[in-house]
Amino acid sequence: MLRGRESSNVEDRRGMGGRGLALGGGGLGTLLLILVIWLCGGNPQTLLDQLGGGSAPTQQQQPQTNPNQPNQQNDEQLRDVKSVLASTEDAWRKILPQQARRQYQDPKLVLFTNQVQSACGIAGSSTGPFYCPGDNKLYLDYGFFNELSREFKAPGDFAQAYVIAHEVGHHVQNLLGTMDKVQQAGNTNDLSVKLELQADCYAGVWAHYANQQGLVEAGDAEEAIRAASAVGDDSIQKRAQGYVVPESFTHGSSQQRMQWFSRGYQAGDMRQCNTFGR
Numbered sequence: 001m002l003r004g005r006e007s008s009n010v011e012d013r014r015g016m017g018g019r020g021l022a023l024g025g026g027g028l029g030t031l032l033l034i035l036v037i038w039l040c041g042g043n044p045q046t047l048l049d050q051l052g053g054g055s056a057p058t059q060q061q062q063p064q065t066n067p068n069q070p071n072q073q074n075d076e077q078l079r080d081v082k083s084v085l086a087s088t089e090d091a092w093r094k095i096l097p098q099q100a101r102r103q104y105q106d107p108k109l110v111l112f113t114n115q116v117q118s119a120c121g122i123a124g125s126s127t128g129p130f131y132c133p134g135d136n137k138l139y140l141d142y143g144f145f146n147e148l149s150r151e152f153k154a155p156g157d158f159a160q161a162y163v164i165a166h167e168v169g170h171h172v173q174n175l176l177g178t179m180d181k182v183q184q185a186g187n188t189n190d191l192s193v194k195l196e197l198q199a200d201c202y203a204g205v206w207a208h209y210a211n212q213q214g215l216v217e218a219g220d221a222e223e224a225i226r227a228a229s230a231v232g233d234d235s236i237q238k239r240a241q242g243y244v245v246p247e248s249f250t251h252g253s254s255q256q257r258m259q260w261f262s263r264g265y266q267a268g269d270m271r272q273c274n275t276f277g278r
Contacts, residue, residue: 004083004086004087004090004213004215005083005086005090006079006082006083006086007082007083007085007086007089007106007109008082009085009089009106009107009108009109010078010081010082010085010108010109010110010111011108011109011110011111011137012078012111013110013111013112013113013116014111014112014113014142015113016112016113077111077142078111080157080160081109081111081140081142081164084160084161084164084165085109085164085168087161087206087209087210087213087215088164088165088168088206089104089106090209090213091205091206091209091210092104092168092172092206094209095205095206095209095270096172096175096270099269099270099271100176100270102175102176104172104175105136105175107131107136107137107138107168107171108135108136108137108138109137109138109139109140109164110137110138110139110140111140111141111142112125112139112140112141113125113141113142113143114141116139116141118132118134118135118137118139119132119134119135119137120132120133120134120135123139125141125143125144128144129141129144129163129164129166129167130167131167131168131170131171131174133170133174133179136171136174138164138167138168138171140163140164140167144163145159145160145163148160148163148227148230148231151239152227152230152231152235153226153230154223154226154227154229154230154231155223156219156220156223156226156227157220157223158207158216158217158219158220158221158223158224159223159224159226159227161207161210161224162203162207162223162224162227162228162261163227165202165203165206165207166199166200166202166203167199168202168203168206169198169199169200169201169202169203169206170195170199172199172202172270173195173198173199173202178195178198179195182194182195189247189248189249189250191276192250192251193249193250193251193252193256194275194276195275196250196251196252196257197251197252197256197257197260197275198260198273198274198275198276200228200252200257200260200261200264201260201261201263201264201270201272201273201275202264202270202273203224203261203264204224204260204261204262204263204264204265204266204267204273205264205265205267205268205269205270205273206264207220207221207224207261207264207265208264208265208266208267208268209268211265212268221265224261224265225258225261225262228254228257228258228261229254229255229257229258230254231251231257232251232252232253232254232255232256232257232258233246233248233249233250233251233252233253234246234249234253234254235254260273260275
């Protein structure tokens, strides 16, 4: 994983809450859920209402005793996340003013286990990573990376960094007003795909910056591209149901996701990420 300074904008909520919300386990169930609501900026409450009829109670998260909880002073997972987030902060604090004439505002990243309460509602770990524009926070259950490696065959530290950078890309979209425009336009599947592909391109722009800072090693970019391919709608649908329905895509095909990440990585220019103009 990237190693540099560590961000102070990480909230560690692991071991808090986690009872009363059942969204299914790993494997096929998780794939189907990720297909539907790996929102990366949407509202996870929508699927929760559909699955549970809105009956899942909102719970006050309380600390729980967890003997497997890592010691934060020697917690590699926490250090990894803080290092990646710090790299995105350093990158976008320079990129956004230079290329969009906007000041960057750091988001918070929330680490959780089992379930979490956000301004977008309650989400379970099988929701996957997501960005909530209501509170400008990224939410991540670190166990998703095990899923990414095991189920999606996309292991590697930089693959994990790509996931975080993609969510930060949604934060950039929120700062620029892009997410509001998509919402006002009806948030159709077509617009959702364009929003997601732009976030992939922004993740590539960050990776370009990280490479300039000497933080990218041989093979890292390939890890990210492999992860982008693995979470393409067509790849997920094939795994989950054995066939592909392009009309239902919300994030883009594997080929599209690879292409737009690569575009951002090669150009290092967010102005090359205009997915809405194509």
